[in-house]
Amino acid sequence: MEKRVDWRQAPGPFAALLGPPLGWFLLFFAAPLAVVLAYSFGTNVGVADIAISGTFANYARALEPVYLAIFLKSFAIAGAATFVCLLLGFPVALAIAFAQPRVRTLLLVLVMLPFWTNLLIRTYALMTVLRDEGLVNGALGALGLPPLPLLYTNGAVILGLVYVHLPFTVLPIYASLDRLDRSLIEASLDLGASHLATVFRVVLPLARPGILAGLLLTFIPALGSYLTPDLMGGPDSQMIANVIERQFKRANDWPFGAALAFLLMYLTFLALAAQGLFRGRRAEP
Amino acid sequence: MTKRFGPVVAVDDVSLAIAEGEFFALLGPSGCGKTTLLRMLAGFETPTKGRILIDGEDYTRTPPNRRPVNMVFQSYAVFPHMTVSENIAYGLKMDGVRAAERRERVAEALALVQLEGLGDRRPDQLSGGQRQRVALARALVKRPRVVLLDEPLSALDAKLREELRFELSRLQDRVGITFVMVTHDQDEALALATRCAVMHKGSLVQVATPADLYEFPSSRLVADFIGSVNLFEGRVRVDESDHAIIDLPEAGITAWLDHGTGASETVQIWLAIRPEKMELHKRENGAAPPVMEGTPEGYNVMPGTIADIAYLGSESVYEVRLETGKMVRVIRPNLTRWDQEDFTWDEPVWLGWHAEAAAVLLQ
Amino acid sequence: MSAPDLLDYSRRWPLRLVLASVGLFLYLPLLVLVAMSFNDSRQTTVWRGFTLDWYARLGGNLELLAALGNSLAIAALATLLSLLLGTLAAIALWRFRFPGLGLVSAAFALPIVVPEICMGVAMLIFFARILPWPAGLPWPLSLGPIVIAHVAFIFPFVAVIVRARLESFNRETEEAARDLGAGPWRALLDVVVPHLKPSLVAGALLAFTLSLDDFVITFFTAGPDTVTFPVKVYSMVRFGVTPEVNAVSTVLLVLTVALTALALRVQALAGEKLAP
Numbered sequence: 001m002e003k004r005v006d007w008r009q010a011p012g013p014f015a016a017l018l019g020p021p022l023g024w025f026l027l028f029f030a031a032p033l034a035v036v037l038a039y040s041f042g043t044n045v046g047v048a049d050i051a052i053s054g055t056f057a058n059y060a061r062a063l064e065p066v067y068l069a070i071f072l073k074s075f076a077i078a079g080a081a082t083f084v085c086l087l088l089g090f091p092v093a094l095a096i097a098f099a100q101p102r103v104r105t106l107l108l109v110l111v112m113l114p115f116w117t118n119l120l121i122r123t124y125a126l127m128t129v130l131r132d133e134g135l136v137n138g139a140l141g142a143l144g145l146p147p148l149p150l151l152y153t154n155g156a157v158i159l160g161l162v163y164v165h166l167p168f169t170v171l172p173i174y175a176s177l178d179r180l181d182r183s184l185i186e187a188s189l190d191l192g193a194s195h196l197a198t199v200f201r202v203v204l205p206l207a208r209p210g211i212l213a214g215l216l217l218t219f220i221p222a223l224g225s226y227l228t229p230d231l232m233g234g235p236d237s238q239m240i241a242n243v244i245e246r247q248f249k250r251a252n253d254w255p256f257g258a259a260l261a262f263l264l265m266y267l268t269f270l271a272l273a274a275q276g277l278f279r280g281r282r283a284e285p
Numbered sequence: 286m287t288k289r290f291g292p293v294v295a296v297d298d299v300s301l302a303i304a305e306g307e308f309f310a311l312l313g314p315s316g317c318g319k320t321t322l323l324r325m326l327a328g329f330e331t332p333t334k335g336r337i338l339i340d341g342e343d344y345t346r347t348p349p350n351r352r353p354v355n356m357v358f359q360s361y362a363v364f365p366h367m368t369v370s371e372n373i374a375y376g377l378k379m380d381g382v383r384a385a386e387r388r389e390r391v392a393e394a395l396a397l398v399q400l401e402g403l404g405d406r407r408p409d410q411l412s413g414g415q416r417q418r419v420a421l422a423r424a425l426v427k428r429p430r431v432v433l434l435d436e437p438l439s440a441l442d443a444k445l446r447e448e449l450r451f452e453l454s455r456l457q458d459r460v461g462i463t464f465v466m467v468t469h470d471q472d473e474a475l476a477l478a479t480r481c482a483v484m485h486k487g488s489l490v491q492v493a494t495p496a497d498l499y500e501f502p503s504s505r506l507v508a509d510f511i512g513s514v515n516l517f518e519g520r521v522r523v524d525e526s527d528h529a530i531i532d533l534p535e536a537g538i539t540a541w542l543d544h545g546t547g548a549s550e551t552v553q554i555w556l557a558i559r560p561e562k563m564e565l566h567k568r569e570n571g572a573a574p575p576v577m578e579g580t581p582e583g584y585n586v587m588p589g590t591i592a593d594i595a596y597l598g599s600e601s602v603y604e605v606r607l608e609t610g611k612m613v614r615v616i617r618p619n620l621t622r623w624d625q626e627d628f629t630w631d632e633p634v635w636l637g638w639h640a641e642a643a644a645v646l647l648q
Numbered sequence: 649m650s651a652p653d654l655l656d657y658s659r660r661w662p663l664r665l666v667l668a669s670v671g672l673f674l675y676l677p678l679l680v681l682v683a684m685s686f687n688d689s690r691q692t693t694v695w696r697g698f699t700l701d702w703y704a705r706l707g708g709n710l711e712l713l714a715a716l717g718n719s720l721a722i723a724a725l726a727t728l729l730s731l732l733l734g735t736l737a738a739i740a741l742w743r744f745r746f747p748g749l750g751l752v753s754a755a756f757a758l759p760i761v762v763p764e765i766c767m768g769v770a771m772l773i774f775f776a777r778i779l780p781w782p783a784g785l786p787w788p789l790s791l792g793p794i795v796i797a798h799v800a801f802i803f804p805f806v807a808v809i810v811r812a813r814l815e816s817f818n819r820e821t822e823e824a825a826r827d828l829g830a831g832p833w834r835a836l837l838d839v840v841v842p843h844l845k846p847s848l849v850a851g852a853l854l855a856f857t858l859s860l861d862d863f864v865i866t867f868f869t870a871g872p873d874t875v876t877f878p879v880k881v882y883s884m885v886r887f888g889v890t891p892e893v894n895a896v897s898t899v900l901l902v903l904t905v906a907l908t909a910l911a912l913r914v915q916a917l918a919g920e921k922l923a924p
Contacts, residue, residue: 003819004745013832014744021737021803022752028800029759032770035778088673091666095658103658107667109912114674117904119861120878121897124885125677128684128894135680166674185655186329187362189349191376191423195657201375205366224763226864231885241765241864248769248868258773261766268763329654349654 040258050254058259067243067260071267074239077154077229078222081161082169085218088162089169090211094203096170097177108174115167123231126163130156130232152234160228168217176210177203216275220268240264286335288321295321296332297487303431303480308457308464310478314510315469318487323433323467327356339430350379355424356433359440361416363408369395369419370404376427394426397456414445421453425460434466438473450476471511475499483507499559504648508557515563515613516646517556521548528640531556537609540585543640548647555646560616562642565603565628566635574635583640589613591632601625605636678901685894702895712896715880721788722866722876723859726798730855731848733799734806739840741807742814759801760808768868771797775869783871793869794876798859805858806851813847814840846915853911 007014040058042050061067096107114122129135130150137147150156184206188198204211226241233239240260247257288296296318303309311319324330326337328349336345344352355376364372370391377387395401398418408416417437424432437453438446454477457464468474474481475495482492483506491503502508505516522539523530529542533556540556548554566575566586574586592612593604601624603615613636619625628634657663685703689696706712741753759767775781775793785792817840825835863878870879884893 005743007744007746010744010832014740014746017736017740017743018752021733021740021756021807024733024800024803025756025759028774028796029767029770030755031778032774033762033766035773036766036770039773088666088670091663092670095663095667098655099658100656107658109908110671110674113905113908114678116857116908117678118878118881118897118900120863120881120885121681121900122678124881124893124897125681127885129677129680135676163673163677166670181360181362182655183358183360183362184364186327186349187356187358187364187423188375189329189654190327190354190356191427192350192379193375194350194379195660197379202364206364220761220763224765226765227882241763244765244769248772254773257769261763261769264763265766268761272761 036258036261039255040262042255042258044253044255058256059263061256062259062263070238070240070243071263073237074223074241075267077157077237077239078161078219078225081158081165081222082215082219084158084162085166085169086211086215089166089214090173093170093173093177093210094199096174097180111167111170119164119227122164123160123227126160127151127232130159151232152237154233154237156232156234157229157237157239160232161222161225164225164228165218165222168221169214172213172217173207173210176207176213180206212275212278216271220271223267223271224264286322286325286332286337288318288325288330289333294487296325298334299484299487299489301482301489301492303463303465305463306461308454308477308479309466310474310481311465311467311484312471312474312481312510313469313484317484319467319469319484320435322484323356323435323465326431326465327354327433328352353430354433355427355429355431356435357417357420357424357437359435359437361420361440363411363416363419363423365408367408368404369400369406369408369411372408372419373404373423373426376423380427390426394422397425397460398422413441414449417441417449421456425462429462431463431465434464436468436470437466439468439470446473453477475511483510485510501644502557502646505555505557505646508644508646513560513614515558515560517558517611519554519556520552521546521550521554524548524550529645531645535609535611536587536607536613538585538587540643541583541640542643542645543583546645548645552647556643557646558638558643560602560614561600561618562638563613563615564637565605565615565617566637568633568635570633575637584637585640586635586637589634589636591628591630591634594628594630596625603628605634607636681894682898682901685891685898687891687894690891702891703899705892706895706899709892711875712877712880712884712892715875715877718791718874719860719877722791722794722798723856725788725791725795726802726859727852727855729795729799730803730806731852733803734851734855735810735844735848737803737807738810738814739836742811756804756807759804762801764801764862764864767797767801768865771800771865772868790871790874793871794866794874797865797869798862801862801865802855802858805854809851809854810844810847813844817843849911849914 038052039050041054041056042052043055043057045051092107092111096104096111099107127134131137132147132149132151134150136150140147180203184202185198188202189195193201223239224241225239226245229237229239229242230245233242241264244257244260244264247253247260251257286296286300287294287298299318299322311322313319321330325332328344328347332345336343338344339353344354364375367375373391373394374387377390382390391404392401395404398421400415400418400422403411403415408419411419417440421432421437438449441449450473466474466477475498478495480492480494481498483490483498485506491498491507493501493503498507498511502511508514508516517533517535519531519533519535519540521529522532524546526545527543529544529546531540531542531546531554533540546554568588587607589605589607591603592606595602598619600616600618603617605613605615607613615636617624658667686698686700687695688699688701737756741749741756771793781790781793784790821843822835822839825839826832830838861878863882866876867879867882870876881893881896884890
């Protein structure tokens with residue numbers, strides 16, 4: 001049964017409902033991005049003016065080895081963080097999904113609480129523990145070991161991204177496990193499978209959509225993250241977002257920054273499309 | 286066995302012996318503990334007290350994956366990400382059965398449940414009935430000592446249910462494996478089982494063959510739960526070995542039974558009479574009660590008026606109001622195409638029943 | 649009966665180990681932060697004794713307090729506007745069939761997936777070149793660009809939440825209202841909106857959090873006199889370790905925990921009331 005009403009039957013209410021959000025979207029989201037797109041084909045003229053010359057020079061420059069390396073590094077760092085999130089997040093989601101109701105609520109709140117906490121505060125807290133005179137190195141020192149340079153490394157960035165994004169991985173996986181028909185797991189046990197075999201042969205394949213969603217929800221923000229590499233990374237751990245920021249705030253090369261921003265956006269869409277494909281193929285019988 | 290969930294006693298000191306090759310049904314309303322009992326047999330719950338023995342071997346603490354027991358789940362729990370064959374082969378794979386033998390046994394199982402040629406289908410391409418067969422094949426292929434069935438037909442529509450009832454019973458006959466089924470549907474239990482246990486509030490109320498449950502219920506609870514029944518409170522006046530006379534104040538008569546009751550004259554008893562074991566006779570003004578074989582001793586009659594009629598096609602159900610005000614239900618088969626016209630609303634009738642039609646209940 | 653011990657994986661030791669380490673990983677840094685806010689030392693590791701000094705200094709840090717005020721005002725305004733626009737969008741896309749329905753639905757999901765940095769620079773260019781915000785406007789009008797930017801990326805989140813709730817709406821109740829004499833707007837207000845209440849609460853909480861939490865987009869839209877709390881803390885952290893950051897973080901943490909508890913309580917109550 002078609003439940004929607006044709007807009008021509010009620011053009012007034014239709015316009016009143018859709019108008020404001022669509023207007024806001026076009027004016028304050030689509031238009032600014034269109035300007036960025038236009039600038040990405042522009043050249044700097046003088047100090048403050050930009051001519052939209054239709055050049056591809058900015059994109060060509062973005063593909064130079066220096067910047068290509070940064071793109072690759074961003075991919076590697078975000079990928080590593082996502083992988084660690086999955087390794088930690090799946091067992092956590094599994095434990096939460098099948099815990100007693102009271103325990104489940106408690107664990108869910110514990111996972112969600114950091115998400116509600118300010119990102120900057122969390123990053124700063126992690127830095128406090130990792131810095132040279134922080135808790136971890138303090139513990140190492142107490143054991144008579146030399147301090148490790150934990151902060152301002154690529155590892156620190158990965159750890160920071162895991163710290164910030166873990167709830168995004170856990171929640172979709174939890175949601176898909178929670179929807180899972182428990183009798184499927186019981187059937188697997190009943191047919192002679194061990195718990196471990198059941199997890200790999202029944203739970204994991206059936207939780208695939210949730211796992212993919214969790215991976216995407218972690219990978220996309222990680223790929224474009226600015227704050228974590230900025231605060232926790234060393235000079236060697238710049239990610240794309242940091243380079244973009246530099247073009248706008250320090251180097252004052254807006255056209256190049258605009259081109260980089262759009263490349264990052266295309267990469268994001270690519271990741272989304274890849275997930276859609278992956279999921280679509282599995283859904284086919 | 287006993288099973289407690291916190292303060293709730295789900296299964297209360299139940300003791301059962303099920304013979305090899307039996308088709309055993311656990312029957313009861315929802316929440317009576319039958320499912321918990323079944324899940325303890327499967328190994329999904331551990332009894333608080335008691336033991337589970339199969340062939341004398343204790344399986345009480347054995348995890349479900351190491352029991353010679355397989356289950357057909359209420360939702361069937363067919364793995365949606367595997368084909369039919371993969372579903373059936375799953376348990377064999379877990380047992381380490383070689384690929385060649387696995388193929389052979391899967392084919393055998395598919396043939397057994399009449400799903401030949403559907404091995405490569407995905408579960409979402411199957412009908413409810415076919416999915417149920419996959420679940421059955423998946424359990425049977427492991428050649429367990431016991432197959433457990435949790436409300437096996439409840440998810441299907443009425444027509445299919447009736448068909449599969451016969452098929453399930455034939456299948457069990459052929460494989461000879463012990464089946465233990467849980468159901469709240471008395472028709473299903475009566476039709477399929479060789480023996481039934483009626484459960485109520487965690488306890489066994491009666492264990493008997495389907496016919497005995499229906500014809501010789503041990504309590505009002507069983508009489509009322511299985512089929513429909515007319516119950517009359519009464520007191521024994523005469524109790525001999527070959528007959529008994531019972532006062533039925535609710536019916537306004539003294540009834541004659543053709544067997545002794547063994548009840549003392551001081552206690553209250555109940556007479557249970559199935560609606561199809563009551564007969565309707567015309568009652569014209571001033572006319573004498575119908576004369577049947579054995580009347581007056583051996584045939585009981587009581588006057589009443591038809592209050593309501595439900596015509597069901599194969600039979601008609603009559604609600605008759607006795608002169609005491611008590612409502613009695615009578616089922617009358619429509620043996621010819623005009624039988625339903627014999628009686629009409631507000632018609633005065635005689636209700637008659639034979640001396641052997643009533644069951645005497647002490648509790 | 650539905651939660652058998654057998655599947656309660658949280659009671660098995662390997663998973664307990666994972667849970668414990670993840671819990672430690674998530675919470676140890678925050679606990680250290682709270683502890684250090686009471687430490688009578690500029691150094692962050694060594695415990696020198698208890699003090700409330702940093703909290704006292706916080707009261708005197710007018711810039712930080714102003715930033716906090718800005719953030720709260722922005723979050724409140726952005727929440728209101730996002731709630732309105734998000735709900736309108738959700739109802740429009742749920743109710744009407746029109747050419748471009750799929751396109752508009754997909755477009756409204758864009759702000760959720762577009763990287764923050766891209767939106768940040770877009771807003772920077774937009775307010776620098778296309779729609780320069782007049783300088784010297786009185787507070788809170790001066791916060792306009794930040795509020796506009798926040799609403800642009802937050803209202804789609806609200807729309808998603810409201811849309812999900814609309815799926816469970818029984819259309820016949822609205823038809824019943826119409827049948828009993830309510831006009832289309834009246835029916836919407838009397839029947840649809842009450843059904844949406846839990847999603848509106850959830851949407852408001854999410855919107856407030858997203859706005860208060862946002863650093864990157866604000867970083868590109870904020871001017872020198874419209875510094876928000878995250879931007880201020882960022883510059884303090886960049887500048888060096890100051891124990892005042894520990895103190896202000898602790899205050900915010902306590903606030904968050906209290907608000908979360910309150911939100912859970914409200915949701916539980918709403919859930920009870922809605923359950924028949």
